[in-house]
Amino acid sequence: MAADTARGARKAGRYALLIALAVVVLFPIYAVVLQALKTGPDSLDHPRSLLPVDLTLSTIRAAWDQGDLGRLLLNSMFVSIVVTIGVVITSLLAAYAFAFLQFPFKGPLFVAFLATMLVPTEVTVVINERTADSLGWINSYQGLIVPSLASTFGVFLVRQVFLQLPGELREAAALDGVGHLRFLWEVAAPLSRPTLGALGLFTFLGTWNAYLWPSQVIRGDRAHETIQIGLERLKNSDISKINLVTGGLVVAALPIFIMLVLFQRQLVRGLTAGAVKG
Amino acid sequence: MDCVAQVRLEHISKTFGDGADAVLAVDDVTLDIEHHEFMILLGPSGCGKSTLLRMVAGLEDPSAGDVFIADRRVNDIEPKQRDVAMVFQSYALYPHKTVAANIEFPLKVRGVGKAQRATEARAAAEVLGLEQQLKRKPGQLSGGQRQRVALARAIVRNPAVFLMDEPLSNLDAKLRGDTRAELVDLHRRLDSTFIYVTHDQIEAMTMGTRVAVLNNGRLQQVGTPQDVYDRPATAFVAQFIGTPPMNLLPPGMLGTDDVQVGIRPEHLRLVPGGQLHATVKQVEHLGHEILLVADANGAKVVARLDPSEFVPEVGDPVAFDADPGRLHRFSTTTGERVS
Amino acid sequence: MNRRLRDVPWAIAMLLPSLALVAVWTVYPLMRAIQKGHFRCDVTGKKCTDQGWSRYVDVFQSDEFQHALGVSIKLMLLTVPTGLVLGVGLAVLADKHLRGIGIFRTIFSSTIATSVAVASLVWFVLLQPQIGVLADMFSDWFPVLKNPGLLNDAGTALLAVALSSIWANLGFTFIIVTAALQSVPRDLYESAFVDGAGSMRRFTNVTIPMIAPTLLFVGVVLTTRALQTYGEIALLTGGGPNPQKPTTTIPYLIYGRNSIISTDIGTKSAAAVLLFLLSLVLALVQFRGLEKRVHYGS
Numbered sequence: 046m047a048a049d050t051a052r053g054a055r056k057a058g059r060y061a062l063l064i065a066l067a068v069v070v071l072f073p074i075y076a077v078v079l080q081a082l083k084t085g086p087d088s089l090d091h092p093r094s095l096l097p098v099d100l101t102l103s104t105i106r107a108a109w110d111q112g113d114l115g116r117l118l119l120n121s122m123f124v125s126i127v128v129t130i131g132v133v134i135t136s137l138l139a140a141y142a143f144a145f146l147q148f149p150f151k152g153p154l155f156v157a158f159l160a161t162m163l164v165p166t167e168v169t170v171v172i173n174e175r176t177a178d179s180l181g182w183i184n185s186y187q188g189l190i191v192p193s194l195a196s197t198f199g200v201f202l203v204r205q206v207f208l209q210l211p212g213e214l215r216e217a218a219a220l221d222g223v224g225h226l227r228f229l230w231e232v233a234a235p236l237s238r239p240t241l242g243a244l245g246l247f248t249f250l251g252t253w254n255a256y257l258w259p260s261q262v263i264r265g266d267r268a269h270e271t272i273q274i275g276l277e278r279l280k281n282s283d284i285s286k287i288n289l290v291t292g293g294l295v296v297a298a299l300p301i302f303i304m305l306v307l308f309q310r311q312l313v314r315g316l317t318a319g320a321v322k323g
Numbered sequence: 324m325d326c327v328a329q330v331r332l333e334h335i336s337k338t339f340g341d342g343a344d345a346v347l348a349v350d351d352v353t354l355d356i357e358h359h360e361f362m363i364l365l366g367p368s369g370c371g372k373s374t375l376l377r378m379v380a381g382l383e384d385p386s387a388g389d390v391f392i393a394d395r396r397v398n399d400i401e402p403k404q405r406d407v408a409m410v411f412q413s414y415a416l417y418p419h420k421t422v423a424a425n426i427e428f429p430l431k432v433r434g435v436g437k438a439q440r441a442t443e444a445r446a447a448a449e450v451l452g453l454e455q456q457l458k459r460k461p462g463q464l465s466g467g468q469r470q471r472v473a474l475a476r477a478i479v480r481n482p483a484v485f486l487m488d489e490p491l492s493n494l495d496a497k498l499r500g501d502t503r504a505e506l507v508d509l510h511r512r513l514d515s516t517f518i519y520v521t522h523d524q525i526e527a528m529t530m531g532t533r534v535a536v537l538n539n540g541r542l543q544q545v546g547t548p549q550d551v552y553d554r555p556a557t558a559f560v561a562q563f564i565g566t567p568p569m570n571l572l573p574p575g576m577l578g579t580d581d582v583q584v585g586i587r588p589e590h591l592r593l594v595p596g597g598q599l600h601a602t603v604k605q606v607e608h609l610g611h612e613i614l615l616v617a618d619a620n621g622a623k624v625v626a627r628l629d630p631s632e633f634v635p636e637v638g639d640p641v642a643f644d645a646d647p648g649r650l651h652r653f654s655t656t657t658g659e660r661v662s
Numbered sequence: 663m664n665r666r667l668r669d670v671p672w673a674i675a676m677l678l679p680s681l682a683l684v685a686v687w688t689v690y691p692l693m694r695a696i697q698k699g700h701f702r703c704d705v706t707g708k709k710c711t712d713q714g715w716s717r718y719v720d721v722f723q724s725d726e727f728q729h730a731l732g733v734s735i736k737l738m739l740l741t742v743p744t745g746l747v748l749g750v751g752l753a754v755l756a757d758k759h760l761r762g763i764g765i766f767r768t769i770f771s772s773t774i775a776t777s778v779a780v781a782s783l784v785w786f787v788l789l790q791p792q793i794g795v796l797a798d799m800f801s802d803w804f805p806v807l808k809n810p811g812l813l814n815d816a817g818t819a820l821l822a823v824a825l826s827s828i829w830a831n832l833g834f835t836f837i838i839v840t841a842a843l844q845s846v847p848r849d850l851y852e853s854a855f856v857d858g859a860g861s862m863r864r865f866t867n868v869t870i871p872m873i874a875p876t877l878l879f880v881g882v883v884l885t886t887r888a889l890q891t892y893g894e895i896a897l898l899t900g901g902g903p904n905p906q907k908p909t910t911t912i913p914y915l916i917y918g919r920n921s922i923i924s925t926d927i928g929t930k931s932a933a934a935v936l937l938f939l940l941s942l943v944l945a946l947v948q949f950r951g952l953e954k955r956v957h958y959g960s
Contacts, residue, residue, distance in 0.1 A: 257892050
């Protein structure tokens with residue numbers, strides 16, 4: 046009996062600790078979302094502002110109009126979708142070559158290709174900005190999209206999966222006269238769907254959330270601005286309208302939260318694949 | 324159909340790797356396979372039989388020698404243009420496609436129309452009794468059914484040559500027996516040449532019109548199953564074919580002088596005063612027969628006895644005799660048959 | 663065609679998109695930056711003179727770079743150990759079969775959904791002296807929250823940036839460490855339990871060695887992220903408060919809107935290359951450790 050009580054107390058203690066930590070982790074999101082759901086003056090009235098009462102969509106609506114968020118959401122959506130599709134295609138093609146084709150210097154080429162994973166965006170933006178400038182790609186979708194269309198990590202990830210497919214599948218296909226593109230499209234890609242899903246999800250998130258490169262290649266052109274960059278303008282507006290930032294945050298983060306809830310498993314798979322890559 | 328060899332291998336060699344690591348997998352093999360033969364490539368694992376088959380398919384390039392299919396040299400011809408179909412040990416079915424789609428796929432690649440594809444796939448499925456499985460995926464099938472799908476996928480192409488790489492090795496013993504009979508039946512119904520790789524001598528004996536025995540990349544003997552059993556060309560063939568294997572006695576026993584002598588267990592008779600003296604080490608009762616394992620001066624001797632005969636016990640001294648006509652003589656140096 | 667080379671045209675066609683993109687947008691800018699880094703430019707950025715490799719030494723020793731290096735390293739030290747300990751702590755705490763544990767796991771993973779911009783602005787709002795909830799709640803204990811505000815005080819600005827970063831990276835660390843914990847074979851714990859090891863002992867003798875490679879991987883990622891901190895600075899402090907600039911990290915020195923080298927492509931390139939070398943060296947050092955641990959583990 047005593048042991049049972051002790052175990053029960055330990056369990057209760059653990060729950061208390063879990064709840065306390067959950068509150069701490071969630072609090073910033075909770076506070077900001079709540080603030081976004083209140084009118085301006087009311088949000089200054091603590092602690093009443095921390096209770097879910099007097100809710101309204103007016104702040105979000107105001108942020109939407111003021112920040113032209115509909116347009117920015119569409120921009121982000123368009124850029125992220127195109128980059129995601131592009132990365133999946135370029136990764137599939139290059140991974141296929143590295144996994145199934147015979148050609149000279151395959152090994153060294155692959156190693157050199159992988160090595161470029163070590164070069165962070167923070168290093169290349171200096172020059173890429175000038176390249177984009179000379180191509181006339183400042184303030185354009187091309188500028189946002191094209192530099193991100195290839196992913197070394199994607200090639201690596203997909204090649205790993207291709208190498209795990211039974212070699213006899215490719216041989217059986219070769220005997221049946223199946224060409225490379227058809228094998229890639231009808232056999233290799235469908236059999237790699239979970240990995241492609243994880244790669245797609247990651248690419249989408251990465252593109253949606255990107256900050257440095259969009260902030261350099263888009264210079265105040267709302268027609269092409271992504272939502273992440275647009276948030277900054279809301280922040281820099283009048284201090285009396287600072288509340289609008291919270292509305293913008295909700296609009297910018299909501300699509301990603303929904304996606305992650307829907308694709309939690311792919312996310313974990315992608316992250317752990319990343320952890321294994323070292 | 325003229326009677327040219329359907330598949331001809333001329334002085335084929337295959338080396339894997341290079342330099343000091345080079346391995347000679349196939350060593351100067353020459354073999355003619357006639358139209359509508361059921362040729363078995365038989366040998367222990369690593370003997371080069373699968374490599375030989377893959378060179379016929381075009382999945383490996385020979386290091387030396389020529390491959391001919393229907394009198395056409397195919398060394399530089401792509402696999403798909405060789406008019407061959409292959410059934411793999413793992414079956415190599417596309418896991419995400421239905422059985423019907425798997426069978427149709429080779430036709431689809433060749434640009435056959437949808438309706439015709441479906442008809443031909445259905446016909447192939449009927450040959451193998453797969454009509455009920457057409458809508459399923461390979462993962463939902465038993466091993467035997469998967470094996471039939473792989474066969475159907477090969478049949479649907481109507482190739483001149485069927486290549487099979489140990490297609491039964493993933494089946495359980497009972498299913499293997501049934502499938503052997505079906506393959507023989509299939510071969511009879513189709514106007515195609517079969518080349519079949521196996522390490523299982525029972526498959527070789529029961530299905531093949533001829534058997535080519537390989538060891539260490541070298542062709543040991545080619546002949547009908549009975550031929551290979553009755554007159555093994557080398558000591559290796561003698562011991563590889565037959566269960567339990569042929570007894571191989573060192574020179575000096577059973578009245579021989581300078582050659583090894585082989586005698587099958589069923590040809591040894593227990594005769595008081597026989598010339599081969601031995602001590603019984605083990606008696607195995609198998610029901611329909613009894614295997615007597617004995618030691619003759621350090622040489623292991625196995626004899627097959629009828630259960631109705633007198634059976635000695637472990638430790639008993641025994642003497643065997645054999646009909647001289649049943650003896651096989653092999654050179655002690657080359658292992659080749661003498662006379 | 664020679665069958666040995668028949669794949670070559672296909673290989674070229676299939677590799678071309680990836681190789682061309684990586685060549686133009688990763689390899690070329692790196693090479694070009696290395697070369698541009700030799701140049702010193704005047705304020706207009708138009709007139710540059712080639713000073714050779716010694717320019718890298720000059721840039722490295724310059725006051726601005728040294729200052730930014732110090733800020734970046736401070737930020738790294740503030741975020742990486744704390745982030746690791748918190749992430750591992752949460753993961754271990756949630757690695758139990760309790761009712762409703764899935765909800766806690768989702769909550770602890772949730773910050774993965776925030777981008778740099780979103781996470782930074784969440785904290786910007788919370789810490790805003792006029793309307794920030796946190797500034798309001800805790801101003802009695804920490805007057806700095808109201809005047810001049812955590813982000814506006816030279817002594818606390820970097821701390822606030824670190825707070826935002828740690829929170830934003832928590833979800834990532836939690837998810838990876840949780841996956842690693844779940845891959846530890848249960849029978850290892852059971853045998854340790856049978857051997858009479860207490861829960862603390864099981865943690866240090868079983869858990870930590872088994873997840874060591876993952877911890878080092880997370881450490882490398884967090885370190886790299888800390889060194890590459892740009893968006894947080896741009897949105898939270900703008901490198902300030904001035905004149906001390908206690909939050910001007912190396913990336914912000916290079917890319918910041920009001921950075922003093924913003925027009926000097928030569929110095930920017932040199933600083934970028936130095937940043938690359940720094941992250942490379944740190945990653946290599948950590949992966950050397952990783953290799954040893956993996957070897958030790960097996």
